[in-house]
Amino acid sequence: MGSAGAEMIKRLVLASGNAGKLDEFAAMLAHLPYEVVPQKRLGVEDVPETGLTFVENALIKARHAAAVTGLPALADDSGLIVDALGGAPGLYSARYAGQPTSDAANNAKLLEAMRDVPDDQRRARFYAVIVLLRHPEDPQPLIAEGAWEGQITRELRGNGGFGYNPLFLDPDHGLTAAEMDTALKNRLSHRARALEALGQRLTTLF
Secondary structure: OOHHHHHHHOEEEEOOOOHHHHHHHHHHOOOOOOEEEEHHHHOOOOOOOOOOOHHHHHHHHHHHHHHHHOOOEEEEEEEEEEHHHOOOEHHHHHHOOOOOOOHHHHHHHHHHHOOOOOHHHOEEEEEEEEEEEOOOOOOOOEEEEEEEEEEEOOOOOOOOOOOOHHHEEEOOOOEEOOOOOHHHHHHHOHHHHHHHHHHHHHHHOO
8 A cells, every 4th residue: 555545544443342353453454554443442332233244244333433433444244154054153153152142152052053964064164344434424435355265173173263263174274273373374364365355455445
């Protein structure tokens, strides 16, 4: 991105309250020439995600953060899509096992749902969509998406990351997302791929 674009933005609000996502974004956005500030630091609370698609939810979050702070806002919505479950947990990945949300409960429910699924039918992918709004009424949001293909294991493996990482196996590396070091995961992940696509298009808007 050119210096003029960086000068225009300077600060972005990151519309997420998820600690795991914030850590990932901090690492993946560290090279950018402007400051990315988590919304909580600016007094922005989470907003209900009432959309029916990932992109709708990301836009809801970004629009809310931009409206409260007056800053350009970056937001993502992401989830795990399992073919054998018709795409579930999908849009409801974070609350798959109900409220209050719990990674352990979500993983336990997924393992039970997949218990009788054969090894050759356990394909899944992490999917992320990232949106960037220059202001709340931005008619031309920048939208990028990324997917990470893999399969669901039969047991929890690894202690890293968060969410469904201990159950998501990358066949090319023979490791679950929770067994990977941060650098490898942040190179392969759905969010990394979406951010890469986003970065390639930033100069068209700023």
